[in-house]
Amino acid sequence: MPTDATGGVGRRIAYYRSVVRPKLTQKQLADAACVALGTIRKIERGERGVTDDTLAAIAEALGVDPGRLRSDREPSHSQARDALPALSAAIAAYDLPEDGPVRTIGELRQAVDEAEAWRLGSQYTRLVRRMPDLLAELARAHQAAVGQERAVTAALLVSAYRSADAAAYKLGAHDLSARMIELMRWVTSEADDPLLGATVAYVRTEIFFAARAHAAGLRALERAIDTAPAPSGLDEFAARGALHMRAAVIAGRARDAAAANTHLQEAGALAERVDEDIYRGTAFGPDSVRIHSVSVAVSLGGDHVGQALDVAREWKPPTRLPGERRSGFYIELGRAQLWSGLADDAFESLKVARRIAPQHTRDHPWVREDASTLRRLKRADSESLTSFAEWCAAT
CATH class of the missing domain: 1.10.260.40 (lambda repressor-like DNA-binding domains)
Known part of the structure; x- marks a missing residue:
């Protein structure tokens, strides 16, 4: 209203x-x-x-x-979290949608594209409030579709589930996220699009991150890389590169430096074949690989952390990248700076992340952890730091 x-x-x-x-x-x-x-x-x-x-x-x-x-x-209160039950109800009835209107395929595609833009911009409140109705409408469209149109509606459902899943995962509703990923896997088989399998494998990694099952997640991604279509065009190069990029990060979380570096090198080689752009809903290119190199360095920890600082000294993510990815860079950089004893720089990085993507930053667990640590370390700068810590609900 x-x-x-x-x-x-x-x-x-x-x-x-x-x-x-x-x-x-x-x-x-x-x-x-x-x-x-x-x-x-x-x-x-x-x-x-x-x-x-x-x-x-x-x-x-x-x-x-x-x-x-x-x-x-x-x-x-958190309008995004308050809306999660409606999102859960919508996917519970994925195969039994209520009767209602269905727009044309073109109009549905426009709505799905709009949701993707919100996902890339970390607009989680908008997503969880709008997605229940869109998912129900897409379920009706898919149920009524015949012939080639069924493959089209299936692909739109995959994209819509992905956008809804991003909000659920970032808001900490990991069980809900896992259910949506399973629905993505289910409907992908009807989409007649080999590259969608790579997209779902990329997103499925969230389940392994949430469960801290990093070694298993690495195995799943490596299997997806082995079964992905052989690169023959930009989309194929980007899809395979994104999987390597994701595998590098989860290998870092598994403390497998050799695997992390191997996958990062593979991602870098593939990134040279494409422009930095959004492919199948994922940003991939040389800039994204640089951002993930920082993430890998922080995940590996120890002597590797200095590599993150080296990247940041020479390069900053350009504004053309999605807000969530740019804010993630500064969140990871802030942690590297904190671990290196650069508390002032770490706080500045967290504030930059907040300016870029406020909701992504506020709901990121590392931000709360690091803001709490900074608050204990920097009592002299209590006003602005306390305000930031209260904003992100740091203890």
């Missing part, structure tokens, strides 16, 4: 944007919230209302609770 911007919402947004942390321009706020710049301008001037979804996205970008921006000042 739209909130009346003339009641003070627009003024409060402008205040938090320009005066309070994180001090953003209107363009930066629009980019972080995945909202049109013109919309931000009109809201701040009080020329238009703002829907709950848009307000939640703006609040996440500003790093404040949505209740602080509302006219009625009602307290607001």
